Amino acid sequence: xxxxxxxxxFSFVIFLVAILISFESxxxxxxxxxxxxxxxxxxxxxxxIKNIFKGNVFDEHFLxxxxxxGAIAIGxxxxxxxxxxxxxxxxxxxxxxxxxxRKSIASLMDIRPDVAYxxxxxxxxxxxxxxxxxxxxxxxxxxxxxxxxxxIIEGKSMVDTSALTGESVPVEVNVGDNILSGTINKNGLLxxxxxxxxxxxxxxxxxxxxxxxxxxxxxxxxxxxxxxxYYTPIVVIIAIMLAIIPPFVFSLGEFREWLYxxxxxxxxxxPCALVISIPLGxxxxxxxxxxxxxLVKGSNYLEALSSTEIVVFDKTGTLTKGxxxxxxxxxxxxxxxxxxxxxxxAEYNSNHPISISLKNAYKKMISDKNQEExxxxxxxxxxxxxxxxxxxxxxxxxxxxxxxxxxxxxxxxYTHCNEIGxxxxxxxxxxxxxxxxxxxxxxxxSKYAIESLKKxxxxxxxxxxxxxxxxxxxxxxxxxxxxxxTELLPDGKVxxxxxxxxxxxxxxxxxxxGDGINDAPVLALSDxxxxxxxxxSDSAIEAADIVIMTDEPSKIVTAIxxxxxxxKIVKQNIIFAITVKxxxxxxxxxxxxxxxxxxxxxxxxxxxxxxxxxxxLK
Numbered sequence: 001x002x003x004x005x006x007x008x009x010f011s012f013v014i015f016l017v018a019i020l021i022s023f024e025s026x027x028x029x030x031x032x033x034x035x036x037x038x039x040x041x042x043x044x045x046x047x048x049i050k051n052i053f054k055g056n057v058f059d060e061h062f063l064x065x066x067x068x069x070g071a072i073a074i075g076x077x078x079x080x081x082x083x084x085x086x087x088x089x090x091x092x093x094x095x096x097x098x099x100x101x102r103k104s105i106a107s108l109m110d111i112r113p114d115v116a117y118x119x120x121x122x123x124x125x126x127x128x129x130x131x132x133x134x135x136x137x138x139x140x141x142x143x144x145x146x147x148x149x150x151x152i153i154e155g156k157s158m159v160d161t162s163a164l165t166g167e168s169v170p171v172e173v174n175v176g177d178n179i180l181s182g183t184i185n186k187n188g189l190l191x192x193x194x195x196x197x198x199x200x201x202x203x204x205x206x207x208x209x210x211x212x213x214x215x216x217x218x219x220x221x222x223x224x225x226x227x228x229x230y231y232t233p234i235v236v237i238i239a240i241m242l243a244i245i246p247p248f249v250f251s252l253g254e255f256r257e258w259l260y261x262x263x264x265x266x267x268x269x270x271p272c273a274l275v276i277s278i279p280l281g282x283x284x285x286x287x288x289x290x291x292x293x294x295l296v297k298g299s300n301y302l303e304a305l306s307s308t309e310i311v312v313f314d315k316t317g318t319l320t321k322g323x324x325x326x327x328x329x330x331x332x333x334x335x336x337x338x339x340x341x342x343x344x345x346a347e348y349n350s351n352h353p354i355s356i357s358l359k360n361a362y363k364k365m366i367s368d369k370n371q372e373e374x375x376x377x378x379x380x381x382x383x384x385x386x387x388x389x390x391x392x393x394x395x396x397x398x399x400x401x402x403x404x405x406x407x408x409x410x411x412x413x414y415t416h417c418n419e420i421g422x423x424x425x426x427x428x429x430x431x432x433x434x435x436x437x438x439x440x441x442x443x444x445x446s447k448y449a450i451e452s453l454k455k456x457x458x459x460x461x462x463x464x465x466x467x468x469x470x471x472x473x474x475x476x477x478x479x480x481x482x483x484x485x486t487e488l489l490p491d492g493k494v495x496x497x498x499x500x501x502x503x504x505x506x507x508x509x510x511x512x513x514g515d516g517i518n519d520a521p522v523l524a525l526s527d528x529x530x531x532x533x534x535x536x537s538d539s540a541i542e543a544a545d546i547v548i549m550t551d552e553p554s555k556i557v558t559a560i561x562x563x564x565x566x567x568k569i570v571k572q573n574i575i576f577a578i579t580v581k582x583x584x585x586x587x588x589x590x591x592x593x594x595x596x597x598x599x600x601x602x603x604x605x606x607x608x609x610x611x612x613x614x615x616x617l618k
Contacts, residue, residue: 004092008085011039015081033077041068041084058232063266066236070263074256083267086603093607113147113181113203119191129181129198140190146183149201150192152176157188205541235269235585242589261591268584268601277573277609284616285566291617293549294559301545304528305563309508310500311458311556312522314493315465315475317515318532319553320440324354326361327421328437339434340365343426345379346392346401354422357438385409389424400427407432420474439471442478449553450479456560459508462500464493464522493522501526513556519543530556566616573609580605 018032041064048065051057064087071080116129119137129147132138137153140146146159158170161183170186173179179192182203198204243262246252282299289296296302316322331339344362347355359374366373380393388409389402400410401424407414412427414435421439425432453461462483465472472486485496501510512519512526520543523529531544532551541547548555584601 001092001096004088007039008088008092011036011081011088012085014039015078015085018081019078030077033081034072037068037072037077037081037084040081040088041065044084044087045069058229058236063232063236063269067263067267070259070266074260074263076260089603093610113145116147117141129201132194132198134194134197136194138192138194140185140192142185142187142189144185146179146181146185146190146192147203148181148192148194148198149179149196150194151178152190153193154191155189157190158186160184160186232269235266239263239265239269257591261588264588264597265585268581268588268597274574274577274609276606277577277613278570280610281566281570281573281613281616284569284613285562288566288617289559289562292555292558292562293552294555294562295547295549296559297545297547301528302563302566304509305511305546305560306567307507307509308511308528308560309459309504310462310510311453311460312462312464312497312500312510312512312526313481313553314512314514314519314522315463315467315472316440318513319446319463319475319479320442322440322515324357324422324438325441326357326436327439327441328419329434330417330437331434332415332432334428334433337365339426340436342394342397342399342428342433343401343424343436344374345394346382346390346399348374348376348379349382350390354424354438358424358436398429400430401425420471442475443551443553445552445554447479449557450481452554452557453560454480456557458560460500460503462496464488464496490519490521493519494525497522497525511556513548513553515551530559562616569612569616573612576612577605577609 014032014036018029018036023029044061045065048059048061051059051061064084068080068083071077071083113129116127116132117139118125118127118132119139124139132148138148138150142157152173152175154175156172156174159173159179160170161180173190178195179190180203181198181201196202239262242265243255243259247255247258252258279299282302285302286296286299289302313319326340329336329340340358340362344358347358362374378395380396382390382392384390385402385406388406389400392399392401400406400412403423404414404416404425407425407427410427410430412425412430412432414425414427414432417423417425417435417437419437419439421437424436424438426434426436450461460482462485463472463476463479463481464485465475466488467486469486472484475481476484485492488496497510497512504510509527511528511530512522513530513532514523515532519531523531523543523545528546529544530546530548531541532548546559548559580601584597587597
């Protein structure tokens with residue numbers, strides 16, 4: 001860009017000398033104009049010639065070359081140089097704008113780690129992340145980026161995940177937790193066992209998505225490419241007719257005058273405002289979305305999103321958190337703390353998700369109330385009843401924990417719970433002591449997401465789930481969904497989406513949002529597949545067209561709004577550019593317009609369209 005700027009300044013100085021100083025010989029002035037022209041225009045002329053040999057005859061280089069060479073041929077040296085100068089200034093400005101938008105995305109996604117510190121034979125080796133193998137151990141100090149995906153085997157710390165998820169609050173990680181590349185270790189020394197090579201790591205996949213996001217052309221971009229292919233030869237033919245027919249067929253004025261009009265006509269007809277500003281608009285939209293933690297894999301998906309009519313959600317991990325949590329503790333003749341304590345002790349030796357959720361709830365309770373931690377010596381014996389529950393002897397109390405079958409088996413009189421979820425009934429010393437409800441919790445912003453989608457004129461919102469009908473309908477009612485289909489296997493989800501695809505209009509789009517391995521086929525089938533990237537499976541993220549890195553359903557509304565804004569900007573550019581061009585073309589054809597107006601119509605419109613496109617970044 002510095003080289004281009006130097007050429008423009010050097011050419012402009014020579015151009016000013018030629019204009020301001022009248023030499024005795026007119027030849028010197030013409031020579032100065034030619035030098036100024038060649039400094040800024042030779043590259044354009046060479047490109048035009050090369051493109052002709054490549055078969056790309058009718059592009060903006062061809063138009064600029066033929067128009068300016070023609071201007072020189074009719075003795076309009078100043079205007080030929082001015083057209084090339086303004087064109088190069090416009091190109092420089094556009095390069096700067098594109099570079100700036102690329103840098104904004106690059107800085108946003110500046111998560112690529114430079115080095116990995118590998119622990120080998122008690123020594124630390126500094127390696128490139130690409131050279132680290134699965135199973136090796138890496139050390140990450142406070143303030144460093146995690147270079148590869150893995151599992152923490154030593155240490156605990158707070159990690160900054162904002163680069164991946166957009167979440168500004170640091171997350172605590174401990175031994176046994178999975179950790180993703182691209183996160184920043186805040187305060188503790190972490191030893192991590194590598195589980196994925198760099199090419200398969202989260203940071204690598206995200207960078208790949210962003211870098212290749214604009215490689216897939218949208219329908220609007222294809223339209224511009226086709227438009228230029230037909231448009232350019234048409235205007236060249238009109239220009240030839242404009243130069244020949246009026247003076248030779250109808251004897252209207254001199255050939256030189258009509259040739260000037262035809263050449264001006266060619267300059268103004270250049271479609272670079274459309275060719276440059278439209279891809280830039282989409283690129284800005286993709287960049288603006290990524291700032292919000294939304295990764296769009298191609299501008300075609302960003303365009304399609306603006307026509308969304310039906311949104312289909314998976315339930316677990318998408319609208320709900322996808323983790324079992326204690327939702328309710330209902331004691332009978334005992335405190336909540338005691339009921340949770342005895343239940344946790346009874347289930348302590350199990351690795352079942354229910355047992356884990358009980359332990360997590362008990363740990364939270366004792367940390368909040370400064371009570372004693374779990375003391376396994378109090379567990380004297382545990383007897384398991386397959387498919388029903390356990391009988392444990394804790395502190396010489398007989399604790400029965402399980403489902404209704406176990407209560408009936410042991411003849412315990414209990415109160416039936418109608419709540420939706422997994423209900424654990426507890427009896428202590430053969431006396432019913434209450435129940436604990438464990439269920440998957442609805443995400444905090446799921447209801448807001450559904451309400452916002454309806455406000456944005458989404459015609460139908462549907463939920464598909466493999467869960468039981470009672471659970472699915474309960475979630476659907478709480479969120480205000482239009483339809484819910486339950487107890488579906490992956491092939492059942494595919495069938496339902498195929499049926500829903502028939503309900504949309506010809507131009508309407510169906511969006512499917514999911515996060516699990518079993519969602520991958522439906523994500524690939526739908527018009528636009530959106531994956532929850534923070535907790536989602538690799539296969540779901542791979543199959544999706546858009547990835548929500550924050551796991552917030554409300555980001556879908558943000559993505560649709562971004563899409564609509566981008567399309568609005570792109571359409572503004574198309575209408576503005578074509579309107580100005582047609583107006584100046586008409587003026588030029590009737591001899592009212594001149595080359596300076598042509599320059600504005602070409603370069604000026606390009607610059608204004610580029611400025612407008614940059615709004616999509618915000």
